[in-house]
Amino acid sequence: MTGERTFQKFKRLIPKKAFLLWLDSLKKDYKLIGPTKTGRHAVFKEVDSSKELFMEYETTMLSPGKLFLYKPNEELFRFAMNGKITIDEIAPIAEKQIITGVHPCDVNAILYLDRTFLRTFKDPHYEARRKNTLIISLNCARVSENCFCSSVGAGPFLHAAGGYDMLLTNFESEYLVEIKSREAEELFGLEGRGAGQDEMRFKAEKEKSMHGKFKKNINVSGLDNIFAENMEHHIWQQTAEEKCLSCANCVMVCPTCFCYDLRDEMSMDLKTVTRYRCFDACQDMKFAEVHGGNFRQRRAARLRQFVTHKLGQTNQYGVLGTVGCGRCITWCPTGIDLTEITKEIQKFKVKS
Amino acid sequence: MKNPLTPIKAIIKDIRPEAEGVKTYTLSTEFSFVAEPGQFNMIGYPGVGEAPISLSAIMQVGDSTLRDGSFKHTIKSVGRVTDFLKDFKKGDELFFRGPYGRGWPVKKAEKRDVLIIAGGLGLAPLRPVIHLILNSRESFGDVSLIYGARNEKNMLFMDEFKIWEKDISLYITVDEVSDVSKSPHPPFTKEWSGGINVGLVTDLLDRVKIKPERVIAFVCGPEIMMRFICRGLMMHGMSQSSLYVSLERRMKCGIAQCGHCQHSGLFVCKDGPVFSYKEVRGLPDGVL
Numbered sequence: 001m002t003g004e005r006t007f008q009k010f011k012r013l014i015p016k017k018a019f020l021l022w023l024d025s026l027k028k029d030y031k032l033i034g035p036t037k038t039g040r041h042a043v044f045k046e047v048d049s050s051k052e053l054f055m056e057y058e059t060t061m062l063s064p065g066k067l068f069l070y071k072p073n074e075e076l077f078r079f080a081m082n083g084k085i086t087i088d089e090i091a092p093i094a095e096k097q098i099i100t101g102v103h104p105c106d107v108n109a110i111l112y113l114d115r116t117f118l119r120t121f122k123d124p125h126y127e128a129r130r131k132n133t134l135i136i137s138l139n140c141a142r143v144s145e146n147c148f149c150s151s152v153g154a155g156p157f158l159h160a161a162g163g164y165d166m167l168l169t170n171f172e173s174e175y176l177v178e179i180k181s182r183e184a185e186e187l188f189g190l191e192g193r194g195a196g197q198d199e200m201r202f203k204a205e206k207e208k209s210m211h212g213k214f215k216k217n218i219n220v221s222g223l224d225n226i227f228a229e230n231m232e233h234h235i236w237q238q239t240a241e242e243k244c245l246s247c248a249n250c251v252m253v254c255p256t257c258f259c260y261d262l263r264d265e266m267s268m269d270l271k272t273v274t275r276y277r278c279f280d281a282c283q284d285m286k287f288a289e290v291h292g293g294n295f296r297q298r299r300a301a302r303l304r305q306f307v308t309h310k311l312g313q314t315n316q317y318g319v320l321g322t323v324g325c326g327r328c329i330t331w332c333p334t335g336i337d338l339t340e341i342t343k344e345i346q347k348f349k350v351k352s
Numbered sequence: 353m354k355n356p357l358t359p360i361k362a363i364i365k366d367i368r369p370e371a372e373g374v375k376t377y378t379l380s381t382e383f384s385f386v387a388e389p390g391q392f393n394m395i396g397y398p399g400v401g402e403a404p405i406s407l408s409a410i411m412q413v414g415d416s417t418l419r420d421g422s423f424k425h426t427i428k429s430v431g432r433v434t435d436f437l438k439d440f441k442k443g444d445e446l447f448f449r450g451p452y453g454r455g456w457p458v459k460k461a462e463k464r465d466v467l468i469i470a471g472g473l474g475l476a477p478l479r480p481v482i483h484l485i486l487n488s489r490e491s492f493g494d495v496s497l498i499y500g501a502r503n504e505k506n507m508l509f510m511d512e513f514k515i516w517e518k519d520i521s522l523y524i525t526v527d528e529v530s531d532v533s534k535s536p537h538p539p540f541t542k543e544w545s546g547g548i549n550v551g552l553v554t555d556l557l558d559r560v561k562i563k564p565e566r567v568i569a570f571v572c573g574p575e576i577m578m579r580f581i582c583r584g585l586m587m588h589g590m591s592q593s594s595l596y597v598s599l600e601r602r603m604k605c606g607i608a609q610c611g612h613c614q615h616s617g618l619f620v621c622k623d624g625p626v627f628s629y630k631e632v633r634g635l636p637d638g639v640l
Contacts, residue, residue, distance in 0.1 A: 076357055079398035085445060089355055120622065121356040121607035228616075231636040259611030262357070262604045266399045273398035277357075280610070287612060288637070290602050291430040292574075295615075295637045304636065305614075313617030 010185070013174045013199065014192035020050035022190055023100060030134065031097040033068055035060060044068070044099070055101050058144045061331060063255030064099045065110040069129050070117065070258065072279050076125075079273040092128035100136040101168075104158035105149045105323040107137045109255030111163045115317045116258040134183060135164040140210065146326025148216040148339055154323035157207040169203050176203060216329075218339045219346065220311065220320060226345060227312035231304065235344045240300035243334040248281035250306055250328035250336070256321055257281070282306055307338045356607050359396060359447035365422055367442055372505045374428045374473070375438065376408060379448065384421030386411055389480035390455025390598060390626045393448040394606045395425060396433055403433035404603040404621070406477035407451065426476040426508060452606040453625050456481050456570050456596060465493040465566045468520075469581050471500050471553050471573025475508045477598055477625075478572050486519055495520040496560050500553030500573075502527050523556045525549040553577060557584045564589030570626075572598040575639045582629045582640070595629035597640065 014022075023032060032050070035042045035057040042057035044064040066072070078088040102110075117126040140147075140156035149155030158167055165184040169176040176195055179185050251257045261280035266273050280287065282305045288295040296302045310322035322338075329337045366378040387393075387410045396402030409424035429438040440446065458481060466485065470478050485492050497516065501507040503526045513522060529550055549556065553573070562585070569585055571578050578597045585595055601613035601620040613620035616635045618627075632640050 076355060077359075081398060085361070085398060085447075087358065089358055116609055119608075121609065123609065124355050258609065260604070260609065262402065262610070264399045264401055275357075275398070280604075280612070282611065282614075288602055290600055295601065301637050308616075309614070316614075316617035316619075 009179055011176065011178045011195040011199070012190070012192040013171060013195050014177050014190050015174050018190055018192070019168075019175050019177065020053070022188070023050045023053075023098070026098060026187065029096055031095055032100070033064065033097055034100040053101065055138060056141070057101070058142050059103075059147070059325065059327070059330070061253055061327065063106045063109055063253075063325070063327070064102050065106060065113055065255055066257075066279075068097060068099055069110060069133060070113050070126055074125055074277045075274055076262075076277055077275045079275070081271055081273060092125045094128040094132045096132045096134075097129075098134040098136065101138045102135055102164075103140055103325075104137060104155035104160075105147075105325040106255055107135060107158055107164050108154040108160060108323045109325070110135065111160055112256045112317070112319070112321070112323065113258055114163065115319075134166075134181075134187070136166040136168060136184075137164050139167065139169045139207070141170045141206075143210065143213040143215070144326060144330075146216060146329040146337075147214060147324060148218055148326060149324030150211050150214050151216070151218045152220055152320050152322055152324040154325075156210045157203075169206065171199075171202070216326065216339050218311075218342055223342065224312045224314055227308045230345045230348060233345050233348060235341055236300040236304045239336060239341060240298070240303050243332075243336050244283075244299055244303050245334060246283045246285065246299055246302060247333060248283040249331045249333065251281035251283055252279065253327040253331045254310075255325055255327070256310070256323060259287075282309070303336075307341055310338060311342055357449070357605060359394075359402070359449050361445055362448050364440055364442055364444050364446065367440065370426055370508050371428075371501075373430075373438075374426060374506075374508065376424055376426045377437070377440070378409075378422050378424050379446070380420065380422040381448075384411065385423050385451075386421070387423065387451035387480075388455040389458055389484055390477055391451035391453050392477070392606070392625065393423075393425065393450030393452070394603070395427075395437070395446065395448050397436060397446055400436045401433050402447075402449075402604070403431060404452075404606060405434075406598070406625070408476040408479045409483065410451075410480050426473070426479075428473055450606060453621055454623065456598075456626050457568075458484055461568045461570075462491045463493065464568050465563060466495045467498065467560065467562070467567055467569040467585070468496065469498045469553065469569060469571045469573070471577040472502065472506060473508065474571075474573035474577075474598070475499055478570060479509060481570060482516060482520070486516065489519050493566060494561070496523065497521070498523045498525075498553060498556045498560065500525040500527065500556070500577075503529065504548065521560070522547070523549070523559055525551055525553055525556055527552065554580050554584050557581070557588065562588045562590065564591070568594045568596070570596050570598075575599070579640050582633070592630035592633060593628050596626055597629055597632065598625045599627060599632065599638075600625070 034053045036052050037054040042060045075090050080086045117123040137158050165181040167178040259280045260277045264275050283302050362379040362381045365380050368376050370376045392404050392406040394402040395405045405425045408426035429435045571581050582595050599620050603613045604610040606621045608619040608622035
């Protein structure tokens with residue numbers, strides 16, 4: 001975690017090989033996590049050596065934040081059911097880890113998860129992992145088919161003020177390394193060559209050229225109101241009827257979706273109950289069900305909840321709920337595209 | 353660090369049947385539990401789960417009934433957790449965590465007329481407000497309780513009505529009379545025995561003197577009832593911002609994380625459950 005004290009921010013150009021060797025040197029104190037190539041896909045996982053890293057990846061199915069910080073499944077308590085019930089709280093495991101090669105969208109997604117788990121009520125498991133995780137972001141050099149981060153200010157280059165440790169930009173055989181936290185400063189011993197105005201100008205040009213490569217763009221201004229005024233727009237019902245399966249793939253791959261369920265599991269000898277937390281999805285029929293009714297009985301209402309939570313409802317955290325990673329579009333089995341739904345509604349707005 | 357989801361053990365001090373399928377549980381724990389009217393606890397049991405239940409009585413300054421720091425929940429068995437609770441006995445242990453949420457704005461109600469309007473179980477989260485008003489009656493103007501239940505078997509806290517009506521005006525109604533021989537002839541909203549009317553709770557709005565600029569209304573009941581009560585009160589000249597409603601949603605955490613209670617960007621557990629009507633009127637996936 002960053003930003004507590006002032007430190008010397010610096011920018012250096014480091015040969016990629018040297019950088020990767022530096023990562024390997026940290027293996028003795030940190031778990032090293034990064035993008036790897038698995039078949040046709042890239043996957044974030046723990047590696048034994050930087051040789052396994054696939055830093056040129058475009059996108060992954062699952063975001064590093066929802067694999068290594070906010071876990072899909074987390075044991076919270078064990079209740080011993082021997083007459084008088086006692087509670088064993090499961091202590092957070094604070095293993096030191098480095099996640100490298102995190103694209104700007106996924107860093108922004110982690111900052112979004114921070115709003116859920118580190119505000120009024122802190123989640124001790126998330127907090128412990130967050131404190132013990134060094135995040136090395138990598139500015140994007142490629143644009144995937146469904147990326148729209150440039151439209152929502154979450155990429156392709158990272159501009160977040162803090163909450164991560166280092167930022168890399170691809171400079172041919174070198175990385176432009178920008179140190180963003182004290183911990184990273186203390187760890188990073190490589191000298192390389194200092195990056196000056198020329199290099200920063202070159203970086204800005206790279207970013208500018210990236211912006212032109214996006215196939216998906218969306219205008220997010222005033223979306224809160226546009227959605228609010230079109231809650232019964234036919235596109236919701238139509239998409240729900242013709243395409244949506246309520247499979248919740250969109251939610252599962254979304255790096256900002258934070259909803260969870262609490263479940264109890266009793267041991268076979270009936271002596272222990274384990275309460276654990278696991279991802280839950282607003283697309284599930286029972287998600288908003290109460291006695292005597294369901295606030296989102298209709299599939300259209302559930303689809304609308306997902307889309308408006310990503311692109312509207314900024315009253316919740318003061319920021320958009322999407323980072324434009326496009327995973328929900330990529331992994332929707334019937335090709336539902338929240339940017340297309342939004343455009344359809346915006347078209348209607350212009351007409352009316 | 354303490355996990356905010358850690359439940360706390362409570363002992364059931366007393367259980368009393370309240371209405372059909374409804375019981376009031378008096379709970380106490382190792383510390384003196386303090387809450388505000390309108391807040392709720394997550395009540396649960398290992399292996400069964402947890403459910404959000406509003407507090408129907410809490411320790412308040414000047415309250416003689418619950419000085420020991422105990423608290424009450426009035427619970428109808430309707431789901432997995434509440435069904436499980438119905439077989440509990442005095443002395444049994446259960447678990448809770450809380451209090452959670454934003455309750456009724458009782459400070460805002462001081463020096464004003466107060467309309468308390470409840471339907472069915474909706475009287476439970478309003479009872480702490482009534483207790484608070486009775487304890488410092490001089491701080492409030494005219495206070496009226498309008499309460500409707502399906503029939504007299506479903507009516508909560510009837511034994512307290514006699515105490516309440518000394519200080520506040522009661523308007524009680526049932527949708528139907530369970531004992532037909534006692535039923536009055538139509539038209540509805542006629543007085544039945546014991547000062548109970550027959551008809552919908554909305555019918556009683558015309559019976560109460562409402563001075564729109566002086567009054568604040570606290571409404572709790574089924575969402576469809578709250579919709580028509582709020583719209584009815586607005587026809588009496590009240591503004592949306594002096595109407596307050598308490599919403600019910602599915603909740604798993606109570607601490608604005610699990611997402612189940614989200615209502616157009618609001619967390620009902622943290623931002624509510626009590627909202628001004630202005631905040632929640634017309635939102636999608638609700639009927640207000």
